[in-house]
Amino acid sequence: MTDTTKFPDPTYRDTVLEPLFDAAKLHYAGPVRAINRAHLVMLAEEGILPRDVASKIARALVEIDAEIDLTKLRYTGEYEDYFFLVEAELKRRLGPDVAGALHTARSRNDMDHTVFKLVLRDKADALMEQAMVLALDLIKTARRERDTLIVAYTHGQPAQPTTYGHYLAAVVEVFNRDGERLCAARGLLDHCPMGAAAITTSGFAINRHRVAELLGFAEPLRNSYGCIAGVDYVTGLYSAMKLMFLHLGRVIQDMQFWSAFEVGQLYVPNSMVQISSIMPQKRNPVPIEHLRHLASMTVGRCDAVVNTMHNTPFTDMNDSEGEVQVAGYAAFDSASRVLALLDALIPACSIRADRVAANMDAACVTVTELADTLVRSEGLSFRQAHEIAAKTARDVIARGVPLRDGFAAFQQAFTDETGRKPGLDAAGFAVAVSAENFVAVRDRFGGPAPAAIEDALNHYTYELGECGEINQLRRDRAARAAGMLETAFNALLVE
Structure with a gap:
């Protein structure tokens, strides 16, 4: 029979605490390390901790980082998670009075949301960089295919002639807007919750701006209640991600339709085709199907995170933490696979002029x-x-x-x-x-004629450049902060 007086209950341990511990050591050890060091530097600089005490803690943190092999850590129930393991190690090395000083003027509440933002910041930056590469390659392919005629479909039926370059330019235009939404959502990660403590900040004269600076944030998040209750940085980011892959899914569906035998205007190269195990004549462009389900999985994973926040209280809560955060990371994994595969597939595909001409003739699209x-x-x-x-x-x-x-x-x-x-x-x-005349006379803003396409592609490239500058500024700030934190923390080691 289970001992109900002893924590943790075995079932709670196995179903909740152990998975959380494993996730924390995998994803959060680095951010917790950075937060510990930044908070310690601030406490010392503000005179909240004596320099000698701060130096002892700093040296112990270095020893812990060097001696603990995260890959070999197993959950025993002794510590709730990685944070408490570090705290216990500090206590063992320094005693409870000195070790406990590190937690002055902070809480697991503000730490958790800062950790989550640091992890999401890196993942969002990597995703945006990958999206930028795809967008530029789409523009390059659109230029290559600027004059390549295709049949444009509406309601599943042949409608009018246009060019593959015109179609891809439309894809880029939407993709750029999705990138702008993602970039804006990424901005919500640039406000630091540290210093909010549990809910209401602290009676100690902490310097929230300094901690934000050392961790590479643009500034502190102002309202301390909102620091631990506001999850819009999560819902905003995953909503923006969802839209990007929902929209890419529509393009992927077009590729499936265009490559069908009866349409046949898109040729998928042999390197992206699998042959049937029993029907040797069949060319199955299965990467398109994988793209479709991976994009849909990404949308679903984003929805899972956002929907978990539905009808939750406006306060600190586990519904926005731990397992929910880790579940969201899977969306980044599938999203990255979609972008990589699309970036390989689209430039490799080509348009079959013979099938385009036959379909145009059969459907009177001009x-x-x-x-x-x-x-x-x-x-x-x-x-x-x-x-x-x-x-x-x-x-x-x-x-x-x-x-x-x-x-x-x-x-x-x-x-x-x-x-x-x-x-x-x-x-x-x-x-x-003639199809050529059809395209040529539509030399209007946004149209398929060559000059209009070139103008559009130049504009999209400029838009991407602006987004790239914002992303680079954020990366530069994070790099400067890492150097600044290392310098300030190392200064404590020589006391």
């Missing part, structure tokens, strides 16, 4: 420009022109010939509608219904 041409050259209303174009399209589809072979049908439809012969001759008709 007929809209025939109607537009009639409005411009013949002075017709668009509705009149639309009716003539529709009759022409019905005729060539019924005969199974491409639209360029429909001049006679066009002449008849024009005469029936207007009571006169068209001014557009056979040569002009052929130009009007």
